[in-house]
Amino acid sequence: MAVIPIKVFPAPVLRKKAKKVGIIDRSTLKLIDDMIDTMHSAHGAGLAAPQVGVSLRVIVAAEPDEEPVCLINPEIVRKGEEAVMEEGCLSIPGYRGELKRCVSVTVKGLDRRRKPVRVKAEGLLAQALQHEIDHLNGVLFIDLVSPDKLKKIEPEPQPEAEAASSG
Ligand code: ZN
Numbered sequence: 001m002a003v004i005p006i007k008v009f010p011a012p013v014l015r016k017k018a019k020k021v022g023i024i025d026r027s028t029l030k031l032i033d034d035m036i037d038t039m040h041s042a043h044g045a046g047l048a049a050p051q052v053g054v055s056l057r058v059i060v061a062a063e064p065d066e067e068p069v070c071l072i073n074p075e076i077v078r079k080g081e082e083a084v085m086e087e088g089c090l091s092i093p094g095y096r097g098e099l100k101r102c103v104s105v106t107v108k109g110l111d112r113r114r115k116p117v118r119v120k121a122e123g124l125l126a127q128a129l130q131h132e133i134d135h136l137n138g139v140l141f142i143d144l145v146s147p148d149k150l151k152k153i154e155p156e157p158q159p160e161a162e163a164a165s166s167g
Pocket of ligand 1: 088091167
């Protein structure tokens with residue numbers, strides 16, 4: 001397990017549509033472990049593989065003190081109502097913004113044992129899953145924020161603010 005340097009906007013890999021994972025092998029599992037370490041080390045709520053330079057459809061997300069969720073080839077299959085939420089991104093340090101996200105989502109994908117799973121999420125986890133799946137399509141939160149709702153934050157945020165950052 002290792003912490004991988006996070007790619008920062010405008011790294012080209014962040015704008016590429018990530019490829020589906022064909023065979024889940026050791027390298028996929030190592031990638032997931034490294035992504036979880038990297039997410040924790042950066043105090044993020046989630047992370048997508050392109051953020052560590054790997055253009056594959058793999059995401060991890062976690063709520064504080066909960067077991068991280070990892071999904072391979074994730075797809076949103078159900079969406080709840082939309083609400084305005086604030087978020088940031090580990091690949092766009094120093095900015096936060098308000099945008100619309102669904103308050104709940106159901107996401108299907110494969111888990112690390114190659115088993116099809118459905119994750120029903122709400123709140124912060126639902127927000128993180130939408131943010132991370134956007135990353136797999138080359139979409140960044142700044143694309144969804146109206147320019148007047150994007151704000152620059154202090155270069156060294158407080159730990160609370162950092163903990164609320166999505167991947
Ligand atoms: Zn992000």
